[in-house]
Amino acid sequence: MKIIRTNKNATVVGAGPAGLTASIILKKAGYDVDLYEQNDNVGLRFNGDFQGLENWSDEEDTLDIFKNIGLEINFLCQPYSGDDGIFFGPNRKSVKVKTSRPLFYLIERGSNENSLDRGLLKQAEAVGVNIHWGEKLDIVKDSPTIIGSGPKAADAIAKGMVFKTTHKDFFIGFLDNKIAPKAYAYLLVNNGKATFATCMFDDFKNEKLYYRRALARLDSVVNIDKIEPKEFGGFVNFFSEPKYSKDNGVLYVGENAGFQDALWGFGIKYAMLSGYYAAQSIIAEEDYKELCKKNLVPKLQTSLANRLLFANFTNFGYSFILSRLGKLPDVIVPLRKHYNPSTAKRIFYKIAKRTYKSRLIDKQCMHIDCDCVWCRHGKSEHREVAANC
Ligand SMILES: Cc1cc2nc3c(=O)[nH]c(=O)nc-3n(C[C@H](O)[C@H](O)[C@H](O)COP(=O)(O)OP(=O)(O)OC[C@H]3O[C@@H](n4cnc5c(N)ncnc54)[C@H](O)[C@@H]3O)c2cc1C
Numbered sequence: 001m002k003i004i005r006t007n008k009n010a011t012v013v014g015a016g017p018a019g020l021t022a023s024i025i026l027k028k029a030g031y032d033v034d035l036y037e038q039n040d041n042v043g044l045r046f047n048g049d050f051q052g053l054e055n056w057s058d059e060e061d062t063l064d065i066f067k068n069i070g071l072e073i074n075f076l077c078q079p080y081s082g083d084d085g086i087f088f089g090p091n092r093k094s095v096k097v098k099t100s101r102p103l104f105y106l107i108e109r110g111s112n113e114n115s116l117d118r119g120l121l122k123q124a125e126a127v128g129v130n131i132h133w134g135e136k137l138d139i140v141k142d143s144p145t146i147i148g149s150g151p152k153a154a155d156a157i158a159k160g161m162v163f164k165t166t167h168k169d170f171f172i173g174f175l176d177n178k179i180a181p182k183a184y185a186y187l188l189v190n191n192g193k194a195t196f197a198t199c200m201f202d203d204f205k206n207e208k209l210y211y212r213r214a215l216a217r218l219d220s221v222v223n224i225d226k227i228e229p230k231e232f233g234g235f236v237n238f239f240s241e242p243k244y245s246k247d248n249g250v251l252y253v254g255e256n257a258g259f260q261d262a263l264w265g266f267g268i269k270y271a272m273l274s275g276y277y278a279a280q281s282i283i284a285e286e287d288y289k290e291l292c293k294k295n296l297v298p299k300l301q302t303s304l305a306n307r308l309l310f311a312n313f314t315n316f317g318y319s320f321i322l323s324r325l326g327k328l329p330d331v332i333v334p335l336r337k338h339y340n341p342s343t344a345k346r347i348f349y350k351i352a353k354r355t356y357k358s359r360l361i362d363k364q365c366m367h368i369d370c371d372c373v374w375c376r377h378g379k380s381e382h383r384e385v386a387a388n389c
Helices: 017-028 062-068 116-127 204-221 268-283 288-295 297-311 315-327 332-339 343-355 380-388
Strands: 009-013 032-037 050-054 078-080 085-088 104-108 130-133 145-147 156-164 170-174 185-190 193-200 227-236
Touching (some): 009 017, 017 032, 017 116, 050 268, 116 130, 193 204, 268 288
Parallel strands (some): 009 032, 032 130
Antiparallel strands (some): 050 104, 078 104, 170 185
């Protein structure tokens, strides 16, 4: 899959974290980059909601990884360690964990001034990436092309709200299949703004029920005022094997390629690093698939193995894990071990790969014009995407 280049033009589709990262790296290496974004702004998939940049899967700090690949941290990026929050298991017992460094960095998604999406856009504009707003690219151009057009189907969903609050900076993580089937719910508070959401890897049809229950659970454990609440929903897509390239040499990055954490949906780091490796493969004429296999795929496969395991834990299992985590002097190292390959995880991956099927075309819902987070019926642009998968 080695791609020989004769000119220094490149085309990128999708101004998400994956496409923007690829564009910045290519432009800095001297390529003329045309970046096509179907919307008129970045981050329209998101809602000004807070997300977490996980900081446990690598020995190196996530921000150092980004700086080392040539990115600036010019967006809201607030470290949260074990001391800054709390976890609740199904038995409603609170658990605090200890961390030797930030557990995650709180970031904002969407088109607001301080969002990750806008920060990356500013970096792309500063180096001179040529951005084509409101344009979908349907044909493959005669230049190296990277496609980072985001998810195609809902393998997991989130339903939540953003609101203003007077509560201090804080986070809560909830594990309980009654409020977040085979997943988790979270509260993130920063500087007078908050995001609360429940995630589901199962039983999407009952998303509203789980959301109501999750909100009730939140209110039962913390007294938090919710000013100007706005509801939102979203979905993530992961594959058992990433899609790297097609015969025409087009490279796929980010969630569109299946670079997504199958365990908990922490896909931002995968998206940005796959964008970096795709750009690097063009610049240094290296094999993109090999770069991914060396640097991203072992963790990706482990995440699918972890999904298989986690999906089979019952509420009893969640309570057990949380109480164990609460007793550790530092959860970062065990979490890293859990997120990286081992012989057992390789075996579980083989089983998970056989049992797991991505829901590329979701057939579950039959409501026309419904407002289900995951439903594709009645949404013409979604039908179009699904038909082209
Ligand atoms: C509610 C929610 C919470 C999340 N929380 C976290 C979290 O806490 N931590 C974490 O790490 N991850 C989280 N994720 C996942 C993370 O947001 C994604 O993994 C990440 O955004 C993927 O980046 P991407 O660049 O691949 O795709 P996207 O961010 O989806 O960007 C794709 C871009 O391509 C554009 N596009 C699509 N089709 C075309 C086309 N044909 N032509 C031109 N442009 C096109 C889209 O408009 C979009 O701007 C969350 C996701 C959701 C939905």
